[in-house]
Structure formats: structure tokens, C-alpha cells
Amino acid sequence: MNAEIISIGTDLLLGQVTNTNAPFLARELTSLGIDVSNQTTIGNTSERLIEAVKQAENRSELIIISGGLGPNKEALANYLGLDLILHEETEDKIITYHKNSNFKMPENNQLQALILADSIPLTNDTGLAVGMLLEHNNHTYVLLPGPADELEPTVNNYLKEELVNRLFEKPVLKSRVLNFFGLTEDQIHSRLESALRDKEEINVIVYSKKSQVAIRLTAMSHKEEDAENSLNQVEERIKGEFSEYFFGYEDKDLSDVIKDLLIEKDLMITAAESLTGGAFLSSLTSGLSAGAILEGGLVTYSNEMKNEVLKVTKKTIDSYGVISPECAIEMAEKSRKLFNADIGVGFTGVAGPSSMEGQIPGTVWIGISYQDKKSFAKHYHFGYKRNKNRELTVLNALDLVRRVVLDLPVETPTNYGEDK
Amino acid sequence: MNAEIISIGTDLLLGQVTNTNAPFLARELTSLGIDVSNQTTIGNTSERLIEAVKQAENRSELIIISGGLGPNKEALANYLGLDLILHEETEDKIITYHKNSNFKMPENNQLQALILADSIPLTNDTGLAVGMLLEHNNHTYVLLPGPADELEPTVNNYLKEELVNRLFEKPVLKSRVLNFFGLTEDQIHSRLESALRDKEEINVIVYSKKSQVAIRLTAMSHKEEDAENSLNQVEERIKGEFSEYFFGYEDKDLSDVIKDLLIEKDLMITAAESLTGGAFLSSLTSGLSAGAILEGGLVTYSNEMKNEVLKVTKKTIDSYGVISPECAIEMAEKSRKLFNADIGVGFTGVAGPSSMEGQIPGTVWIGISYQDKKSFAKHYHFGYKRNKNRELTVLNALDLVRRVVLDLPVETPTNYGEDK
Incomplete structure (x- = not known):
């Protein structure tokens, strides 16, 4: 399966902000075995969005759009000929939030609570604007909030599960991140091969983050137990190879x-x-x-x-x-x-x-x-x-x-x- | 003038590396008054490159391609029907480099010294692969090396001068960044209009960086003095409007x-x-x-x-x-x-x-x-x-x-x- 990432934001386009959402999404999709074939960054206009979506539709089944949630869902609704409908849970959340804070509720607050008809809402645990996943005419469209601290939990807690459920033949997918300090990416790469012998069903990504290096393992299988076993075996071998440099799991630094x-x-x-x-x-x-x-x-x-x-x-x-x-x-x-x-x-x-x-x-x-x-x-x-x-x-x-x-x-x- | 940035690299596409070239280029282009309308990241294949170039040609005059210099110049030469010719200075540099180092000269070393016929070489002070700028059929194509520590000096020391020389009618360009704390972007936008009255020749960008807000002013003119005067006048008005919130200039936080x-x-x-x-x-x-x-x-x-x-x-x-x-x-x-x-x-x-x-x-x-x-x-x-x-x-x-x-x-x- 092919995917594309469309990032929206004038600040990104002008280089005022470095786009960290696109590499985050690319890593997550890659770890699910999804090929990312294109990343595009555009400004905040519906014309450019629809142009980018049309191009993406020619190449890819999965199209992920981050940022500009409000105007984008309207533009996409027009383009696909779908209605926007009220997502009541989100509306309740917005009303409750403004009741409990000193901030005045903006008049267009209902806009934040609208989702595309037939789409599945993707809960935003750390913000108000709700994301969504829509299957329509052989494409899957995903709309996500722009701020990284809203996008990342939405992807980790909700989007990945939806993707795994609907996109994979082997429905069980387990991944694990091992973190190392004191080794370079190259040092890890050159010694990784022996640790991975006979374990081709495991997808491995090595990447560095702030002078630390991470290895991300993803196993796909029909049974939870099998996936877990594969991960354990490879983890054991990798730790054997790099022992004292390993310091912890997942997103802990x-x-x-x-x-x-x-x-x-x-x-x-x-x-x-x-x-x-x-x-x-x-x-x-x-x-x-x-x-x-x-x-x-x-x-x-x-x-x-x-x-x-x-x-x-x-x-x-x-x-x-x-x-x-x-x-x-x-x-x-x-x-x-x-x-x-x-x-x-x-x-x-x-x-x-x-x-x-x-x-x-x-x-x-x-x-x-x-x-x-x-x-x-x-x-x-x-x-x-x-x-x-x-x-x-x-x-x-x-x-x-x-x-x-x-x-x-x-x-x-x-x-x-x-x-x- | 519109520009687009095409970044090439499988590591970028998979999210293993965060793309810092695109925001760097975007900032530099914006500061020259060039509108960046699109950024695309693709893998290392000539098909995808030419597809991306064709799409960019429909929207933009200036197309900047970073990374994958070797295969890209071949792909572009084929697509545009141009020859690749030897750039002797670069060839000499490559030969001298290998003489003085322990690295064996690769057999395809001449490839690194080839440039598109009719293009202007953009010297790479920190690496071997030479960049280039080509004007062809109303478009300007720029090819740059991928590593940031080669791309940035090439842009700062050579590309910007070429762009300013050939792209501007008003050859003098001055820009200035004013930084504020304690105001939001929206608060600034809503009060900026009065400060900018009668100053349409000034290009204004408002952006936030780490809870601080910046206004970037760019003036273009025939004379240095006029550009400077325009900037001073607008700065004076903006400071009059936001007085105590202004804390400093340029990239100081x-x-x-x-x-x-x-x-x-x-x-x-x-x-x-x-x-x-x-x-x-x-x-x-x-x-x-x-x-x-x-x-x-x-x-x-x-x-x-x-x-x-x-x-x-x-x-x-x-x-x-x-x-x-x-x-x-x-x-x-x-x-x-x-x-x-x-x-x-x-x-x-x-x-x-x-x-x-x-x-x-x-x-x-x-x-x-x-x-x-x-x-x-x-x-x-x-x-x-x-x-x-x-x-x-x-x-x-x-x-x-x-x-x-x-x-x-x-x-x-x-x-x-x-x-x-």
C-alpha cells in the first residue's frame, strides 16, 4: 500500500517552522509496512489542497493531510461531494472546556466539532479539533490536527489502530523501539545484520534522535503471540550485540x-x-x-x-x-x-x-x-x-x-x- | 516570482531524517521576495523526479532540487534534451582531493564533475559534487547537493547572488526582523494594517517562534537608501503600535x-x-x-x-x-x-x-x-x-x-x- 503525506501551513512553506509531522508520520507508516511515496507541503488554500489531493489520488491509496483542519475538511467535503456533520462528543468537549476556562468560546466553535459524513472521528486527547478517517472511492483520506502535540497522540492512540484493522491481512502488528546511547547509526547498522539473521518478517528502522539512536522493530503476524515472540527474539539478539549501550524502550529519552x-x-x-x-x-x-x-x-x-x-x-x-x-x-x-x-x-x-x-x-x-x-x-x-x-x-x-x-x-x- | 523545492532522499521519505534543507531554502527564498508555493519530498528515482518537475513547471518559474545530484542531473538532461559536459575545475578538485587523501578515487569520479550544458556551476566549498543553475524555456532549474553542510554554503555563497542578479528588476533588497513577546500573531495582525498604510512596497511576514512573535519586513528598491528608508518608516510605525512588546532584532531570541x-x-x-x-x-x-x-x-x-x-x-x-x-x-x-x-x-x-x-x-x-x-x-x-x-x-x-x-x-x- 502506498501513502502520501500532505502538510499544510504557511509557516512550513516559508521555512519558519521545520516540519516534524511529516517525518513522524513517515516513520509510523513505514513501521506498519506502508510505503510513503511522496510528501508535499503547501500553503493554507483550498485550491492548492485539492490540487495536491488529486495528484496524490493518482499515485496512492492512503492520503494523510495534517494541519489546517477547519478549512481542509470544508474543502474536502466540497471536492468529494460530502456533507459535514456534527460530532456531538467533540461539541460537548468544546463546551465543557470553555465553561471551565477563562477563555471565551469563539462563535465558530461548532466548526471544530464538524466531521465529514461517513468518516470515523479520530479523537484528539490533547486538543479540541477532532481528526477523521474517511474511506471513499478506493481511497482512504485522513485529516489530522497540525500541532505536533495533538497530531502524535491522535496517530498513536487512534489512527494506527484504524489502519491496522482495515488494511492488513495479517491483523496483528506489534512494534517496539529500543534506544541506545554512545553508538552512532553507522556503528549499529554495521553490526545489525548478524542480529537479524533469519528474521525477515521483522521490519527494522534505525534512526537518530538528539545524539541518541533508536532501533524500531515491527512484527506482523496472524497471532499476537507469534509477533511478540519474533520481537523478543530479535530484541534479545540486538541487546546481545549492543548490551551496555541499550538504555530503554519506546519514546523515553x-x-x-x-x-x-x-x-x-x-x-x-x-x-x-x-x-x-x-x-x-x-x-x-x-x-x-x-x-x-x-x-x-x-x-x-x-x-x-x-x-x-x-x-x-x-x-x-x-x-x-x-x-x-x-x-x-x-x-x-x-x-x-x-x-x-x-x-x-x-x-x-x-x-x-x-x-x-x-x-x-x-x-x-x-x-x-x-x-x-x-x-x-x-x-x-x-x-x-x-x-x-x-x-x-x-x-x-x-x-x-x-x-x-x-x-x-x-x-x-x-x-x-x-x-x- | 514563484518557487518550488523538491527534496530527494529515501531517508527523508521514510522519516529517518528530518528535512532541514527545505525550510532553510524556503527562508532564504522568502527573504529574497520569492514566493515558495510548494515543497515536495520524493525518493531517489528519475521517474518520480521528472513527474515532480513537470508538476512544478505548471506552477512555478524557479525549481530547486536538492539531493541525489548525480542521478538527477542525468534525468534532467534526458528530460530537457541537454548534454552533460565536463566542468574542468570540479574535475581538477576531485583529482587533487583523492591525491591528498587515503580514499581511492571511484571510477565514476568524472560523473561528479559533469554539469548540464548551458548551466552555471554553483561551487561546493565543502564537498565535491558541484551544484548548478540552468535557465531553459522560461524556467530556472537549480540542482544542489543533499548534505546540509554542503547545501547551505552553496546557497549562501553562490546561489543567492545568482538569483538576485538575474531575477530582480529592483536589484536592492533589504530585510529586517522585529521580535515581540507578550502578543499573539492574531493580535499583531489585527493592528498591523494601520502601521502599513501607504507602504505596499514592503513585504511583511508575521510568524511565531517558541511563544515569541516575529515580523519580517522586506523592501525592494532601485536604491539602497530608498529600501532602508522604507524599512525605517515601517519599523517606526510598528514600534509605535506595539512599543513595549518589541524586544529585539533578527534571529536573537x-x-x-x-x-x-x-x-x-x-x-x-x-x-x-x-x-x-x-x-x-x-x-x-x-x-x-x-x-x-x-x-x-x-x-x-x-x-x-x-x-x-x-x-x-x-x-x-x-x-x-x-x-x-x-x-x-x-x-x-x-x-x-x-x-x-x-x-x-x-x-x-x-x-x-x-x-x-x-x-x-x-x-x-x-x-x-x-x-x-x-x-x-x-x-x-x-x-x-x-x-x-x-x-x-x-x-x-x-x-x-x-x-x-x-x-x-x-x-x-x-x-x-x-x-x-
Whole structure:
């Protein structure tokens, strides 16, 4: 089966916003075994939409349209000769929402609750505008909301099930995402083959996301059990190949996994950050339950504050410099004491663009103080790009925490994120 | 003039890579006053390329194709009935490159040095495959290399000049971006008309980026001075209309502008963060020169740490609760003292998803302590989305700092970032 993705939005067309919906949809469709043959981005006019839909109809059975839900459903209704009908559940939701908020209900609110006659509504759990799936004249049309935080749950929670139900001979479809840190896509590709031997019924996609790499496995079968077994076998082999680099499943990133791990082990964490300036602490507090793993932490940018507030000794700073394993370790230990935590992480290094203490940009020491274990610091050299250095420093620190808590090797070469 | 962008690549089509070339090209073309009417992504086959080119020819004069340079120029040569000829400079470059490297020269190396007859080569400073621009039968075709680090320099250093030289009657083109915070796109649109009266030669785009809104003005003229004057006049009117919401120019965001402002005024800042967990400090340290404006700061997530490390009094916490203006002000004042700064910012609130102290998620107090001015706290209510709350809290705090330092009103209604 062929599919096309039509993205609507003047902001996309002008390049003001990068289109993340199209690659998301492409990955999801590919994982269902659907071939994506075309992606088009157009502005917000019904003429252009209908032109794009007509072209798509010549090539593909499944046509997915994201963004501009309101005008698009009207345009499509006209083009296909269908009525728009009221979807009462959505109308109720809109009325309830406006009752409970300070926002005045817009007069055209009913428009948001209209769907194409004969279509199946696709619930929008995180917004008001409802998506829909329509089968008409041998084509399947799908309309989705534009904001990614509405589109993605709609696809994951509702659209995929509808597609699987109606499009596949093998009705059971299972997929699983394995996430890795410290390996590149190429390193994974080159070693993946042996793990996949004899497992041709599994569809595999490798992709990178924010310096992390994911492998997505999809199995299709007649029986749930068979699909699950195939996935388990391949997962086992892949983990055998890449063992310690695997950190978690599905859409969890490294910081989510560390949070879960700390909660599970009942450990409190803190940090004293220099070059990362709060980014590590921020990554641990961005999700839920932050209070269960963190009471607080420090940003000590200047040498004075490392000494005055954090109490790193003048002797350490004078004898070894602040860009040193000794300073990183002392920052880890002192922050741990100050914030009464089980794990303290100390960050010191040169974010760039200038050198510091004779050390070139990208030089980083991460110190770890953990329970009654001997404290240590690990040396990294990233590249010359300041913000990339900060990002890689945060991720490598998270990975280091994971390795320490799980008693994995910490001397493994890490993702040095060269400037490409 | 209309343009279309055709991106080639199976990885793009499958969603393994997010297409950043298309938005980059779209922004550059838009800034030249060229309308981008369509973006298409297709796989690496000459049939699909020619199909996409034919469709583009019906709509647009300028057709830009990125990726798959080798096969694409052959396909295009066949389709247009043109020869491929050797570009000697590129051939020399390829031979020299392989002489000086360990990579064996591939046998088909000459292919990389071929260009379409009558086309103008677009030098690739960072790679081997040469781009080209061809004018043929009222269309302009541009072929560009796929990797972003080759495409972007080719566009910036060579393509833009070619386009400006040959496509514009009015050869002088000036553009300017004005950035605003605290207004929505709709609010700007509805009041923009009066500012633009009698200025039809100015091209205006309004777009939002991360809860901030930008207006991009482009003037085209025969004389540099005239273009500059038109821009100045419109800027003056727009600023008259939106005065205090304007915060800066071009691609600077609110945190960049605050950093520049603090450096200019020689002011040091610090913060004690609760619900934002380090995100405010992180935003101020992500660019350059962070050491000039910040010695350090604190994350005090738990009530205990607010008291023990930051020294917010137990009396304040017990009498008013932590989600209170009193606590926000004391956090601002105490952090300022601890980190020896001119400005202290205190953050307290409910990020969500649960309520705290009977306050609903999205309730935020930001406290400001600034030099010898009376400290104050401002109350906000954002939405129910935890991470959106954190983002809006950080941005509103940055804006509050800007207003305080520039002596602007602080009681103006702010961008409450409704959950849409």
C-alpha cells in the first residue's frame, strides 16, 4: 500500500517552522509496512489542497493531510461531494472546556466539532479539533490536527489502530523501539545484520534522535503471540550485540529513563553545574515526579561561587585549576552534601568558543559521587560548538549516572559527537 | 516570482531524517521576495523526479532540487534534451582531493564533475559534487547537493547572488526582523494594517517562534537608501503600535537580548528556581559570555532546600506557603545576596499535573529583586501542560527582567499561552 503525506501551513512553506509531522508520520507508516511515496507541503488554500489531493489520488491509496483542519475538511467535503456533520462528543468537549476556562468560546466553535459524513472521528486527547478517517472511492483520506502535540497522540492512540484493522491481512502488528546511547547509526547498522539473521518478517528502522539512536522493530503476524515472540527474539539478539549501550524502550529519552531508574532505586540526585549552566538539572525536572529524585542543585559558574557557595576549596582551585578531575570530583561531593543526595554530579569544562586554563573548547570533566563508592571523574572531549558541547555533556552525564547505578562499565568510549 | 523545492532522499521519505534543507531554502527564498508555493519530498528515482518537475513547471518559474545530484542531473538532461559536459575545475578538485587523501578515487569520479550544458556551476566549498543553475524555456532549474553542510554554503555563497542578479528588476533588497513577546500573531495582525498604510512596497511576514512573535519586513528598491528608508518608516510605525512588546532584532531570541542588555548595563543576574528546575539559568548560559552576567544560581525544588540552602525563612513558608508572592520575593532577594548579583529572580509555582497547596497547575509567582528598587512578585496563570508552563515561565521571567531594567510597565497583561 502506498501513502502520501500532505502538510499544510504557511509557516512550513516559508521555512519558519521545520516540519516534524511529516517525518513522524513517515516513520509510523513505514513501521506498519506502508510505503510513503511522496510528501508535499503547501500553503493554507483550498485550491492548492485539492490540487495536491488529486495528484496524490493518482499515485496512492492512503492520503494523510495534517494541519489546517477547519478549512481542509470544508474543502474536502466540497471536492468529494460530502456533507459535514456534527460530532456531538467533540461539541460537548468544546463546551465543557470553555465553561471551565477563562477563555471565551469563539462563535465558530461548532466548526471544530464538524466531521465529514461517513468518516470515523479520530479523537484528539490533547486538543479540541477532532481528526477523521474517511474511506471513499478506493481511497482512504485522513485529516489530522497540525500541532505536533495533538497530531502524535491522535496517530498513536487512534489512527494506527484504524489502519491496522482495515488494511492488513495479517491483523496483528506489534512494534517496539529500543534506544541506545554512545553508538552512532553507522556503528549499529554495521553490526545489525548478524542480529537479524533469519528474521525477515521483522521490519527494522534505525534512526537518530538528539545524539541518541533508536532501533524500531515491527512484527506482523496472524497471532499476537507469534509477533511478540519474533520481537523478543530479535530484541534479545540486538541487546546481545549492543548490551551496555541499550538504555530503554519506546519514546523515553535518556533523562526519562534516569528519572525512572532513580525512582525505582529510591535515590536522590543533585548536581553542581558550571559549563552546562543548569541544563542537567533542567533535564531532570522537565517531566513528572521531579520532587521524588531531586531536592535542588547549584549552578556555580564563577570560580568565586564554586568556593563561596559550593565550598570547593581554594586549594583545589589553585593547585589543579577548575578544569580538572579534582575540581569535578569535589563539586560532585560538595553538592551531594549540600543537597543531601545519594548521587552528586559535578560539571566543569570549556564550553567554548575560547580556551580556558589552557584547555581547548570541548574539554569536559564530569565528576560522580555515589553512596559509599569511590568518587571519580571522567574526561571527555567534544567539539568546538558551544551548544552541542552542552548537550553532549548533559547526555553523557545522564549515561554515566545510569552506568554507575546499574554497575556497568564507565570506561567505555562514549559518543564524542565530533563536529561534522 | 514563484518557487518550488523538491527534496530527494529515501531517508527523508521514510522519516529517518528530518528535512532541514527545505525550510532553510524556503527562508532564504522568502527573504529574497520569492514566493515558495510548494515543497515536495520524493525518493531517489528519475521517474518520480521528472513527474515532480513537470508538476512544478505548471506552477512555478524557479525549481530547486536538492539531493541525489548525480542521478538527477542525468534525468534532467534526458528530460530537457541537454548534454552533460565536463566542468574542468570540479574535475581538477576531485583529482587533487583523492591525491591528498587515503580514499581511492571511484571510477565514476568524472560523473561528479559533469554539469548540464548551458548551466552555471554553483561551487561546493565543502564537498565535491558541484551544484548548478540552468535557465531553459522560461524556467530556472537549480540542482544542489543533499548534505546540509554542503547545501547551505552553496546557497549562501553562490546561489543567492545568482538569483538576485538575474531575477530582480529592483536589484536592492533589504530585510529586517522585529521580535515581540507578550502578543499573539492574531493580535499583531489585527493592528498591523494601520502601521502599513501607504507602504505596499514592503513585504511583511508575521510568524511565531517558541511563544515569541516575529515580523519580517522586506523592501525592494532601485536604491539602497530608498529600501532602508522604507524599512525605517515601517519599523517606526510598528514600534509605535506595539512599543513595549518589541524586544529585539533578527534571529536573537528573548534570552539573547536579555544577555546583551545585562552586558550593556553591566548587571549581574541570578535566580532561585523551583518549578523551572534550572531552565531559566540554562537559557542565560546557553550562548556566549555567560560569565559576564552570571556567577551562579540555585535550584531549590524542595521546601527544605528553600530553607536550608537558600535561607528562605520557615516563617514565610509556614505563614504564606511556598506558592506565594512572599516566597517568590524572598527567593529573589536571598539568591541575589548569595550570588552577589544586581538582579535576583525567584520562581515558585505549580508546574503540574497535580495541584499544590490548593493551587491549580499553571499558577506561578515570579519574584524580582533589583538594585535598590522595591522587590515585587508577579502572578501568572498558564495552562495545564507541565513543560509548556515551564517554557512560558522562563520567557515571562526574561521579559520581566527586560521590563525592569528598561523601566517599562510590568503590570501589562502577558502572554498567558493558553492551551490550544
